[in-house]
């Protein structure tokens with residue numbers, strides 16, 4: 001399934017947040033969204049997920065859902081959003097219980113996502129016993145359990161330290177390489193965007209419009225820190241972001 005934003009604009013009261021954003025999220029790709037603070041990235045994600053409707057324009061879904069899909073769209077948040085009183089298995093089974101899936105069928109799905117996220121040895125751990133990186137793996141496993149058509153990821157690694165972020169990026173790359181998934185990935189971190197994004201959408205300052213779309217056709221599993229092509233993309237993205245961030249800064253200081 002692919003997601004399409006068609007001329008989406010929105011305002012909250014007097015504040016124009018997004019202006020005429022048209023974008024396609026192709027099946028099997030990770031699309032990163034970057035842009036200065038407050039330009040409407042999370043708002044865009046909420047529109048894509050159907051949590052809110054834009055004031056103008058359309059959000060469309062096209063094409064068939066993946067086999068076994070329980071939720072077409074699922075979120076992964078920065079703060080993990082795990083239930084503290086449920087262990088790893090319990091946190092994952094929750095989303096299956098919502099669909100009446102229990103017993104052997106649930107166990108099969110849970111085993112599969114635990115293997116894919118390297119969590120099999122931690123199935124009985126409570127969230128408080130886990131590091132931040134492991135908690136985010138549980139949140140990713142829970143998202144995968146519903147076989148979503150599109151994962152909507154809002155700064156999923158930004159609460160983690162730099163080393164853990166690296167490890168999680170490696171995990172996301174190997175997850176995608178084994179079974180390509182579709183994701184919209186909001187981040188402030190340009191190194192993350194060039195590592196994980198097949199396509200990187202740069203939004204302008206508020207009201208967010210599409211400033212540029214950068215395509216990177218290097219396979220994810222060949223992208224290494226220090227690669228000159230990636231560094232060139234990152235420098236170009238920073239140039240665009242810098243202009244927008246500086247302009248946004250000036251606007252705020254004039255208020």
Ligand SMILES: Nc1ncnc2c1ncn2[C@@H]1O[C@H](COP(=O)(O)OP(=O)(O)OP(=O)(O)O)[C@@H](O)[C@H]1O
Nearest residue numbers: 012015017035036037038039040041042043044206
């Ligand atoms: N429910 C809401 N009601 C009123 N204003 C809102 C609401 N949600 C977001 N905003 C405003 O809309 C603008 C865009 O917010 P949004 O969170 O989408 O930006 P962002 O690009 O994700 O920001 P950041 O990078 O800081 O996370 C901000 O000015 C924010 O204060």
